[in-house]
Amino acid sequence: MTLNTHRWWRDAVIYQVYVRSFLDSTGDGVGDLAGVRTGLPYLKKLGVDGIWLSPFYPSPQHDHGYDVADHCDVDPLFGDLAEFDLLMTDARRLGVRVLLDIVPNHCSSEHPWFREALESAPGGTARARFHFADGRGPDGAEPPNNWHAMFGGPAWSRVTEQDGTPGQWYLHMFTPEQPDLNWRNPEVGGHFDHVLRFWLDRGVDGFRIDVAAGLYKHPDLPDSPDPEADARTRDSVNPLAWNQPEVHDVWRRWRSLCEEYTAEDGRERLLVGEVSVPTAREHARYVRHDELHQAFFFDLLSAPWNADSFRKVISEAMQDIAGTGSTVTWVLNNHDQVRTVTRYGELGTESSGLGAARARAAALLMLALPGAAYIYQGEELGLPEVVDLPDDVLTDPIFRRTGSRARIRDGCRVPLPWSGHASPFGFTPGAESAKPWLPQPAYFAEYATDRALADTRSFWHLYRDGLQLRSGLPQLGEGELRWLDTPPGVLGFVRGDGLVCAVNFGAAPTPAPVSGTPLLSSGPCAPGVLPGSTAAWWISDSAHP
Ligand code: NOJ
Numbered sequence: 001m002t003l004n005t006h007r008w009w010r011d012a013v014i015y016q017v018y019v020r021s022f023l024d025s026t027g028d029g030v031g032d033l034a035g036v037r038t039g040l041p042y043l044k045k046l047g048v049d050g051i052w053l054s055p056f057y058p059s060p061q062h063d064h065g066y067d068v069a070d071h072c073d074v075d076p077l078f079g080d081l082a083e084f085d086l087l088m089t090d091a092r093r094l095g096v097r098v099l100l101d102i103v104p105n106h107c108s109s110e111h112p113w114f115r116e117a118l119e120s121a122p123g124g125t126a127r128a129r130f131h132f133a134d135g136r137g138p139d140g141a142e143p144p145n146n147w148h149a150m151f152g153g154p155a156w157s158r159v160t161e162q163d164g165t166p167g168q169w170y171l172h173m174f175t176p177e178q179p180d181l182n183w184r185n186p187e188v189g190g191h192f193d194h195v196l197r198f199w200l201d202r203g204v205d206g207f208r209i210d211v212a213a214g215l216y217k218h219p220d221l222p223d224s225p226d227p228e229a230d231a232r233t234r235d236s237v238n239p240l241a242w243n244q245p246e247v248h249d250v251w252r253r254w255r256s257l258c259e260e261y262t263a264e265d266g267r268e269r270l271l272v273g274e275v276s277v278p279t280a281r282e283h284a285r286y287v288r289h290d291e292l293h294q295a296f297f298f299d300l301l302s303a304p305w306n307a308d309s310f311r312k313v314i315s316e317a318m319q320d321i322a323g324t325g326s327t328v329t330w331v332l333n334n335h336d337q338v339r340t341v342t343r344y345g346e347l348g349t350e351s352s353g354l355g356a357a358r359a360r361a362a363a364l365l366m367l368a369l370p371g372a373a374y375i376y377q378g379e380e381l382g383l384p385e386v387v388d389l390p391d392d393v394l395t396d397p398i399f400r401r402t403g404s405r406a407r408i409r410d411g412c413r414v415p416l417p418w419s420g421h422a423s424p425f426g427f428t429p430g431a432e433s434a435k436p437w438l439p440q441p442a443y444f445a446e447y448a449t450d451r452a453l454a455d456t457r458s459f460w461h462l463y464r465d466g467l468q469l470r471s472g473l474p475q476l477g478e479g480e481l482r483w484l485d486t487p488p489g490v491l492g493f494v495r496g497d498g499l500v501c502a503v504n505f506g507a508a509p510t511p512a513p514v515s516g517t518p519l520l521s522s523g524p525c526a527p528g529v530l531p532g533s534t535a536a537w538w539i540s541d542s543a544h545p
Contacts, residue, residue, distance in 0.1 A: 009206075009270040009293050009372060010327045011477030012049040013467060014099065016376045018335045019056050019078055020064060020437060021415040024427055029434035031415065031427070032056075033079035037087045040094055042449065046380055046460070047467035050097030052208045052272075054335060056084075060110050062177035063151075063397050064413075065101075066210060067108035071195040081202075088203045097205035099270060104192050104250075105214035106178040114179050118159055122168050129188060130179050131171035132159075133221065143169055146223045147241055148230040150174050152401035155241075171221070173214065173241060175397045183215045189250065193257060200261050205269060211236075212251070212273030212286065212295065216244035234407065236276045243277050251291035270294065272329060280313075280320040289325030294372055296331045297321075305344050305358055307491045307505045311483070314369065318481060327371035327478055332362055333379045339412050342385035354533060356382055360462055360522035361503050361535035365491070367466040368501035368537060370479050375463065378416055381447045382459030385411040386438075393439055410438055417444040426450075465520050469537070475499035484545065486513050490530070498540040507532040516540040 023035030033056060043051060055065030056078040065075070074080050091098045107114065113129050120126040122134075133144035135158065143156035150173055157176040161167035171180045181188045196207070218240040224230055229237055236242040251271070258269035275286045275295035286295045299313040317328045332340050340362055345355020359382060366373050389410055391399075396408045415436040418426030423440040424433065425448050445451075452460035470476040475496030484492035484500065492502035492513040500514040509531045518525065521536035530536055 007268055008049065008097075009268065009272075011370075011372055012097070012270075013047075013367070013373045013375065013470070014050045014052050014097075014272075015043055015046070015048040015380075016052045016054070016334060016374055018054045018377055018413060020054070021413050022377055023416065023418065024424075024433070024436070025429060027429050027433035028077070029424075029428060029437045030077055032077070033074065033083045033087050037083070037090050040087075040090050040096060044094045044096055046464055047471065048096070048375065050099060050205060051091070052099040052374070053101060055101045055103060055210075059108055060177065062108070062175055064395070066103055067106075067110075067175070067178045068103050069108040069110040069112075071102075071107075071191075072198045085202065092203065097270075098203075099206045099208050099272065100199055100204050101210060102192075102195065102207040103210040104181065104183075105211040106172065106174060106180045109177045109179055117170075117179075119162065122161075127168070128185050129182055131182050131217065131221065132168045133171075135169050139166070140168075141166070144171075145221050146227045147171070147173075147221075147238060148224075148227060148234075149401070150234055150236070151398045152234070171217070173211075175401060177397075180217070181215075183246070183250065184219065189253065193253075196254065196257055200258070200269060205267070206258070206293075207254075207269075207271055209271060209273045209292070212275045212292065213243045213247065213277050214241075215250060216246040217241050218244065237278070243282065248285065248288075248291060251286065255290055255292070268293075272296065280316040284320040284324050287321060287324045287326035292326075294326060294329040296334075296374065297328050298331065300330055300366070301332055301334075301337060305505060307486075307489050307503070310365070310503070310505070311491055314481070315483075318370070321371075328369065329372045329374065330366045330369050331374045331376075332359075332366055333376035333412070334374070335376065335413055336409050337412060339376075339383060339385040340379070341382055342387065342411075345384075355384065356459075357523055357533040360459060361533055363459075363463060364466055364520065364522045364535035364537065365501060365503050367463075367470055368476060368493075368495060368499075370477070370481050370495070376412075378412075378447075380460050380463040381416070381449065381452050383414075383416075383444075383447050386414045386441055387411055388441075389414075389438065395438070414438045414440055414444075417448040419448050419450040421445045462520075462522060469519060473499060484513050494540070494545055498543060498545060500538045500540050500545055501535065502530055502538075503535040504530045504532055512536070512538070514538050514540045514545045515542075516545070 020031045022031040023039050024031050025034035057068045058070040058075045059065045116126040134140050136142040147155035149155040156169040158169050159167045224238040271292045272294040273292045297317050303309040303313045321328045340359035341355045344358035399408045415427040452458040482494045486492040489506035502513045512530050516538035519537040523534040
């Protein structure tokens with residue numbers, strides 16, 4: 001493939017910026033777009049190809065911006081459109097691509113459409129943009145069906161009609177403040193075409209699509225066959241609420257809209273979907289050549305730390321995505337998941353360093369796999385999950401709705417440490433600033449970016465070195481992967497012309513699976529040895545290792 005036809009996104013490394021926790025420029029304790037702009041040179045130095053910005057649109061912030069009240073503006077909490085344009089200008093100058101987070105499955109209950117729906121009579125056009133339905137049982141006091149919301153409780157809430165009587169119910173697969181849009185109403189699709197064009201016209205390089213297996217529901221909204229499983233797993237397993245065939249029409253429509261822009265200037269716009277579906281084969285349907293460019297492959301993220309699980313999910317992904325026209329989109333962390341350092345270690349404490357060693361090894365593995373990769377802010381610092389936030393500071397609606405700390409997401413969203421020895425660690429600008437919106441633990445001092453940059457053994461240097469090698473070595477990025485014969489507990493594979501990556505998932509050292517020139521390792525390695533919980537890259541001495 002010549003450089004001209006290379007499609008940049010196929011092996012891009014994108015950094016997820018969770019805006020409210022990245023860097024605060026105003027002193028209100030919340031990160032903002034000006035903070036992102038200040039941080040761009042840091043990200044450029046790290047070596048990523050682009051950034052994905054979590055939602056910054058006007059929103060009452062019930063789900064930290066995933067409840068959008070206006071799709072075509074910036075919430076004053078994060079800045080304004082002029083600040084956004086400045087960010088785009090700087091990003092363009094630095095050669096950093098920018099993806100926005102688009103939320104098409106639902107909007108905020110404060111979106112003008114939903115307010116209008118509440119103020120209008122049942123059966124009218126304003127309610128037809130959402131899923132309003134009469135209740136069941138005497139006086140319609142029971143929800144229209146048995147669906148559960150992902151964040152706890154029933155997926156339906158009842159409204160009070162204008163005359164003060166209990167009225168219809170509306171569907172919300174997440175919180176009641178996030179009513180689901182009715183994609184069977186053409187007005188909804190038309191609105192989102194407008195939204196995409198609004199931001200593409202401002203120069204963005206593409207979109208991360210929230211809940212991309214959602215949008216359409218079964219037209220009759222029938223009962224779920226297994227409501228207990230829906231409630232227990234709180235995953236998108238209800239086959240009538242998720243992964244409906246019609247959703248693929250939306251991705252075809254959005255792809256051709258993006259391609260209109262590409263045809264104008266030759267610059268490819270990227271659509272990356274948050275796709276949670278039961279199998280890799282189903283997943284592959286979302287990245288067919290005329291649909292999404294990419295979809296996060298979450299099976300790697302959920303694989304337990306052992307060689308067999310990792311090999312299985314990697315092989316399945318490679319097999320099922322091959323032939324779709326896409327590449328696999330690998331991810332180990334995001335703003336919804338327990339951070340790898342903690343997930344791979346002993347939950348609660350990270351004193352042994354085991355989780356950190358494994359997270360470093362996983363990072364080298366991910367960066368050596370064929371396809372694209374996403375890094376979540378703080379991952380490059382080796383931040384652990386903050387597991388001991390007190391109940392009264394938690395903001396995740398999952399906690400509010402379920403009363404349980406299981407699966408809450410505040411711990412991976414604590415504002416980043418940049419410098420200094422005490423909170424706010426340079427996250428906010430001065431002594432007069434408000435406290436960071438979530439408290440930073442004292443031990444964040446060890447992870448601050450200034451320390452990370454100064455210490456060549458830091459996570460930051462590992463990521464930076466990995467990214468640098470990746471951009472210079474033709475073997476990495478897109479292409480084939482060939483597994484090596486390795487002892488149990490060790491994974492090894494060859495990329496292209498003799499680049500070998502191996503990971504020792506066990507605790508005991510093992511002989512290096514190849515003889516060659518070491519390029520990079522996630523921990524100290526004596527010649528010819530791969531220590532436990534360590535990954536390394538080599539250029540093999542032999543053409544066919
Ligand atoms: C997935 C997002 O990643 C998550 O943060 C959000 O709460 C839900 N979608 C609902 O929009």
